Amino acid sequence: MKNLEYKGYTGSIEYSPEDSLLFGKVLGIQGLISYEGETGSDLEKDFHEAVDTYLADCDANGVKPEKPFKGSFNVRVSPSLHQKAALLAKEAKVSLNNFVAEAIRLRVQKS
Incomplete structure (x- = not known):
């Protein structure tokens, strides 16, 4: 498992050798x-609690x-790449x- 999933939220899994501790943050x-x-189970439990607390705080406020x-997101590319992509899209008759x-x-x- 590369990430944690709970209630539509995805969390990272990281390790701190200095602290011998697993940690993460909600992505996106x-x-x-x-x-x-300290363990995978502890990390997953704290992830669930963090998401639940966030949702409860949002609701309360x-x-x-x-x-x-x-x-949806913005993508920045060079003007020449933008041009090439736009022309290829036009040729393919797609947006x-x-x-x-x-x-x-x-x-x-592929990944």
Whole structure:
């Protein structure tokens, strides 16, 4: 397992040799939600508690919780790469967005 998953949130798994401690943070959101544990089970339990606490705090304060990986993001590329991609998308009669999404999909399938 490379990441933890709970209630739609993904958490990293890191190790600190200095502290002999596992730790992580929720990925894909701006806010910082971190957790730690001495064992894998402790880490997963603290991850669940951190997400539950975050959701409860949002609810108590009338704040909408951040949703990770919403499906939209900005990508910065060189002007020449942008031009080449846009022209290839036009030739393929697809939007630049669909062209980029397909390129990402193909790369992800290879991993």
